[in-house]
Amino acid sequence: MDKVKQYTVTIYTENNVGLLNRISAIFQRRHINIESINSSISEIENVSKWTIVVKLTEDQMKKIIGQIEKQVEVIKAFYHTEDEIVYQESCLFKIKSDLLFDERQIQNIIKESNSRIVTVNKAFFVIEKSGKKEEIDLLYRELSVFGIMQFTRSGRIAVTKDEMKISTLLKALQH
Template identity: 75%
Template sequence: MSQEEQQYTISVYTENNIGLLNRISAIFQRRHINIESINSSVSEIEGVSRFTIVVNLSEEHMKKIIGQIEKQVEVIKAYYHTDEETIYQESCIFKIKSELLFDEPQIQNIIKDSNARIVTVNKNFFVLEKSGRREEIELLYRELKPFGILQFTRSGRISVTKEPMEISKMLEAFNY
């Protein structure tokens, strides 16, 4: 990451159309920009989807990317924000051998100290869930790795802005 680059969270409000994710990711691919994470979900507006994309760029490049994203017909509006302007989380789940839960007292301390939550336990494995900042999830991963992780998956970032976004007012005018 060069001096002028920083991490941005992009929020893209869209109609829910097939193929749009490919076209949006192609905008980044053509410019050789790595997407750190991407999440797609419903938004606070009925019938409108939201992509949350995390990238490392200069603000100048960020503005160009937003312009390209907004040229997509199905895109209603795209915003970008710095980490300081957002409240964000990621989630992850771990699958670990059940015997460790009972045979390794340290595992229970790791779970408690990390504020992770046991989702399910059976005779073969247990599943832990953790939500938090990426650093917290990476720390928990490093602490559990020596015990053996059977499976691990992490979500993309989800975020809300600290300041209001005007998307709802804007869409009211279009009767969304």
């Protein structure tokens, strides 16, 4: 029996209203939670790229890719394991400004975590961190001791280690 693993799904699509609902319904019908989702432009003009993170078996993953590719607006869908991609997440922390000056440890945490201060005013300062999920989770735990006013995290963004050749594939499909 297949074991459950984390996969990063990359979907190249036309940018159409309602497609996100149909794609998420494919996962929902199978009771599979989407851990992370990101949508952006891709390296190809007028083509969107979605990056979705899910935990399931490879057999389930193959079936879902087949269902995703049945959507008219989907150009191509791929799935990758963690070792086949380079990936990052990004996050922002909003923290009371007085802590920045009164708690030396916060300055050390920022420095050691390779975070950066984005803005500072009298009421609060904002820290930005990009990295792996585990790095962001660690920073969250370290800062939560001092009180986090607001926190937000992006979905995963990823590129493959191997050449995708999606541009070549699209040109072939257009002929």
